[in-house]
Amino acid sequence: xxxxxxTLYVTSQGAYLSKEGDTVHVxxxxxxxxRIPIHNLGSIVxxxxxxxxPFIMGLCGERNVSLAFFTENGRFMARVEGxxxxxxxLRRAQYRKADDQQTTxxxxxxxxxxxxxxxxxxxxxxxxxxxxxxxVEVIEGAIKKLARIMEDMKHIYSIDWxxxxxxxAARIYFEAFDYLITGQKDEFYFKERTxxxxxxxxxxxxxxxxxxxxxxxxxALEGVGLDPAVGFLHRDRPGRxxxxxxxxxxxxxxxxxxxxLTLVNRRQVKGKGFIKRETGAVVMDDATRKEVLNAYQIRxxxxxxxxxxxxxISLGLVPHVQAMLLARYFRGDLDGYPPxxxx
Amino acid sequence: xxxxITYDVNTVTAxxxxxxxxxxxxxxxxGQRVQNxxxxxxxEPAQFVVLKNQLENIIDKELDSLRFYFLGANWKRRxxxxxxxxxxxxxxxxxx
Numbered sequence: 001x002x003x004x005x006x007t008l009y010v011t012s013q014g015a016y017l018s019k020e021g022d023t024v025h026v027x028x029x030x031x032x033x034x035r036i037p038i039h040n041l042g043s044i045v046x047x048x049x050x051x052x053x054p055f056i057m058g059l060c061g062e063r064n065v066s067l068a069f070f071t072e073n074g075r076f077m078a079r080v081e082g083x084x085x086x087x088x089x090l091r092r093a094q095y096r097k098a099d100d101q102q103t104t105x106x107x108x109x110x111x112x113x114x115x116x117x118x119x120x121x122x123x124x125x126x127x128x129x130x131x132x133x134x135x136v137e138v139i140e141g142a143i144k145k146l147a148r149i150m151e152d153m154k155h156i157y158s159i160d161w162x163x164x165x166x167x168x169a170a171r172i173y174f175e176a177f178d179y180l181i182t183g184q185k186d187e188f189y190f191k192e193r194t195x196x197x198x199x200x201x202x203x204x205x206x207x208x209x210x211x212x213x214x215x216x217x218x219x220a221l222e223g224v225g226l227d228p229a230v231g232f233l234h235r236d237r238p239g240r241x242x243x244x245x246x247x248x249x250x251x252x253x254x255x256x257x258x259x260x261l262t263l264v265n266r267r268q269v270k271g272k273g274f275i276k277r278e279t280g281a282v283v284m285d286d287a288t289r290k291e292v293l294n295a296y297q298i299r300x301x302x303x304x305x306x307x308x309x310x311x312x313i314s315l316g317l318v319p320h321v322q323a324m325l326l327a328r329y330f331r332g333d334l335d336g337y338p339p340x341x342x343x
Numbered sequence: 344x345x346x347x348i349t350y351d352v353n354t355v356t357a358x359x360x361x362x363x364x365x366x367x368x369x370x371x372x373x374g375q376r377v378q379n380x381x382x383x384x385x386x387e388p389a390q391f392v393v394l395k396n397q398l399e400n401i402i403d404k405e406l407d408s409l410r411f412y413f414l415g416a417n418w419k420r421r422x423x424x425x426x427x428x429x430x431x432x433x434x435x436x437x438x439x
Contacts, residue, residue, distance in 0.1 A: 006433060015439060022373075023372060033439045036375070036433065036437070037372060037374060037375075037433075040433045293436070297436045
């Protein structure tokens with residue numbers, strides 16, 4: 001089984017990354033902060049004003065360590081990629097499947113079913129953890145409605161229909177989402193999903209986590225040799241990692257939504273850690289961002305049992321495992337794509 | 344697995360000092376220096392074989408010595424640190 005390699009997050013402004021032998025050398029204001037062998041890392045994620053020597057970029061490309069740059073607020077800017085890797089036959093198989101209406105619909109359906117199932121689990125867990133909380137009827141209603149949508153999706157494969165159902169399920173889920181926030185109610189609430197820019201604290205937190213997840217999923221897809229840009233549920237658009245966004249759908253509730261709720265309900269992040277700009281956009285301060293990154297890393301090390309493989313793996317490996325299953329499906333080794341289901 | 348590597352390289356001659364530098368350089372590629380001639384390396388078994396071979400080729404077996412301590416995957420409860428020179432945990436949250 002693949003080992004979950006660590007991620008190096010560089011958030012210090014003015015940091016400089018260079019190659020020293022086979023190690024990554026991080027300097028801040030001419031002082032060495034860290035020197036770590038590249039083989040311990042799976043990816044390097046830089047936020048804000050961080051620079052890199054061309055040699056470290058080359059080393060990352062060569063060793064398949066993904067190196068990505070984000071703005072301070074987590075907007076994706078660029079990724080360094082080595083030579084096109086992976087298997088051309090696999091990529092061709094992916095493109096053929098993407099051109100075929102029937103398989104596009106089938107795959108999109110699998111992904112959406114996985115997403116709805118996992119969203120339901122998030123709601124059900126909330127009911128289990130906080131029995132008798134406010135909005136029990138709303139949450140219970142949402143759980144039932146989501147079950148009905150999953151039932152509806154048993155036989156239909158049309159891609160537009162699937163997209164419609166996905167939207168409907170997302171609306172039902174997010175309508176109940178506010179009731180899952182049990183702590184710090186006056187500072188964290190959820191009315192609707194806003195993005196680019198997020199307009200309240202909860203949306204800012206979710207957006208940041210989704211960015212981290214997109215990065216992880218895109219790297220996982222590249223790791224097995226798939227093209228992250230050619231999606232099924234998401235239409236192709238220049239510069240958009242369609243397949244990464246597809247695969248992310250089923251992982252969002254577990255790796256991002258649930259984590260955001262935990263951070264707020266356990267008061268690990270506070271309202272004062274969020275800053276409202278004149279434009280109405282909400283951004284996090286450095287300490288909060290660090291706390292979120294830390295929690296995300298810890299979450300990724302949680303052990304779960306993968307229902308399809310029946311094997312114990314860390315949550316952080318799930319994107320890699322799903323990418324591998326997707327590749328098997330494209331190659332024709334699997335009849336359908338088994339989405340990730342949280343127990 | 345975590346491997347602790349310690350070495351003694353005879354530095355009486357210029358060639359000895361060169362061997363010392365090379366041993367240190369190679370160890371740094373695989374792990375972190377926790378004390379002067381002591382490295383903690385988090386490596387896969389295959390990587391360890393490569394590293395061991397490289398180190399064996401550098402040293403002079405008549406004059407120098409190498410020691411490897413295998414701490415396994417559960418190394419964290421086998422290591423305790425007191426005092427200066429704080430190290431990082433290669434499996435922990437890496438944030439600079």
